Amino acid sequence: MNAPPQRLASGLLSLGFARGDRVGIVALNQIEWVQLFFAAAKIGIAVVGMSLRYRDNELEYMVNDSQVKAVFTLASHEDFDFFAMWDRIAPRVPTLQHVIGIDRRRSDDQLCFADLAAATPDSHALAQASADVRDTDLAMVIYTSGTTGRPKGAGLTHHSMLASARAQAEHMRLNEHDMLQLATPLNHVGGITCGILSMLLGGGTIDLVAEFKAPLVLDRMQRHPPTLVGGVPTMMTLLLMNAEGRNVDWNRVRLIFVGGSNVDATLLSQLNERMPRATLMNLYGLSESSGALVMTPLNCSRDDLMNSIGMPIGHADVRVLGAEGQLMPAGEVGELCFRGAGVIPGYIGNAVASDAFDSDGWLHSGDLGKVDARGVITLMGRAKDMYIQGGFNVYPAEIEAFIARHPKVMMVAGIGVADPVMGEIGRYYIVPKPGSELSEDEVRQYCKEHLADYKVPRQIVLRDDLPLTPAGKIHKAALREQAR
Numbered sequence: 001m002n003a004p005p006q007r008l009a010s011g012l013l014s015l016g017f018a019r020g021d022r023v024g025i026v027a028l029n030q031i032e033w034v035q036l037f038f039a040a041a042k043i044g045i046a047v048v049g050m051s052l053r054y055r056d057n058e059l060e061y062m063v064n065d066s067q068v069k070a071v072f073t074l075a076s077h078e079d080f081d082f083f084a085m086w087d088r089i090a091p092r093v094p095t096l097q098h099v100i101g102i103d104r105r106r107s108d109d110q111l112c113f114a115d116l117a118a119a120t121p122d123s124h125a126l127a128q129a130s131a132d133v134r135d136t137d138l139a140m141v142i143y144t145s146g147t148t149g150r151p152k153g154a155g156l157t158h159h160s161m162l163a164s165a166r167a168q169a170e171h172m173r174l175n176e177h178d179m180l181q182l183a184t185p186l187n188h189v190g191g192i193t194c195g196i197l198s199m200l201l202g203g204g205t206i207d208l209v210a211e212f213k214a215p216l217v218l219d220r221m222q223r224h225p226p227t228l229v230g231g232v233p234t235m236m237t238l239l240l241m242n243a244e245g246r247n248v249d250w251n252r253v254r255l256i257f258v259g260g261s262n263v264d265a266t267l268l269s270q271l272n273e274r275m276p277r278a279t280l281m282n283l284y285g286l287s288e289s290s291g292a293l294v295m296t297p298l299n300c301s302r303d304d305l306m307n308s309i310g311m312p313i314g315h316a317d318v319r320v321l322g323a324e325g326q327l328m329p330a331g332e333v334g335e336l337c338f339r340g341a342g343v344i345p346g347y348i349g350n351a352v353a354s355d356a357f358d359s360d361g362w363l364h365s366g367d368l369g370k371v372d373a374r375g376v377i378t379l380m381g382r383a384k385d386m387y388i389q390g391g392f393n394v395y396p397a398e399i400e401a402f403i404a405r406h407p408k409v410m411m412v413a414g415i416g417v418a419d420p421v422m423g424e425i426g427r428y429y430i431v432p433k434p435g436s437e438l439s440e441d442e443v444r445q446y447c448k449e450h451l452a453d454y455k456v457p458r459q460i461v462l463r464d465d466l467p468l469t470p471a472g473k474i475h476k477a478a479l480r481e482q483a484r
Contacts, residue, residue, distance in 0.1 A: 023047060204228070225251075228257070269306075390423065409438065
């Protein structure tokens, strides 16, 4: 019997889709998502990753911008009716030819996933379509978070995704004995490249978790003890908070990798305490790098682990540029630029003319950092996060990392806000740990005792929670909008 991706690929060809076309997927981390991805890749069709958290405005923009011809979608999720939503926006998305239900039909005369999965494979058509696929073809389009306006469609190619996944698999020494619970969304590089493709190349096993809910992930870990534990810092924090009283066997865990945000030394220490046999590793990557781009070495020192994101992997190059585009010397802060490995050729759609990629193939990441004489990178945060308070440059990432060490702090995020006297001042949003009685004065005094005066937060806002992006990172753009 032919594998489902072959049948699905034949089904897509029977609908008239061809190399260069694009289809969207709105689904959980489920096997149908994975099958669709490989079926599309086999015949040169790009998948446009779409989060179940997106709604009319985001999805309408993405479909129009990427010229999606078909969307595979769940009928509903958490009381939101996706079928009804697609009916609402269909008149405004002229390229969209099909809305195909994954879990059920829209109506009796509509196609569903099962119909395509049951298609009789046309071996000749499949072979011809597969032969035309090039490694430079788009395999996936992932929309960035849109923190500075409309999201940009990053065009990931077959080559860029495999280059990133291969570099990660080799760096982490993935093997057939590895087991990973994967709850990072598949529409994000953390799910599809750092998870699916890296483990595929390494030969390991993935326990696919529909969506990140700490109790659900921990239940799966009880049933299938992992050798790898990974995710963004928010996920790791919630796992630790919910692990008390659960009989999870951490003894098999050989590697913990934390990525997608600034280094959180406190979190790393807590993970190390819970899983003492495991090696800790920081991971840095972007949609524009197709996945992992920088990681700490397996044998790195504790100081490097707690203060740096590591070194480029997969023969990637890094350089640091100043405000005028000049190369910065070792140890000086500037914009981190990368080339090689999984760095993509550019964006698609409205962002195709973006200046994030220069003529020499360098990706201007928008992240500030410094590189020491050894090539070790310290991340200072997003360029737009930096604020100038009374003439001093302040990097919120540094302050956040310090505040996160406070025993009563669970999450923290800092932004700069306008001030008539100082120009800008720091506002830090803090989520206290449950049951703690943290006060603004306590945080401010804690900072005064250990930080330069211009780094001490002028404003502290205690919150029950913080807005998160679909990938689980703290959504600073939403905080800035609230501040305005």
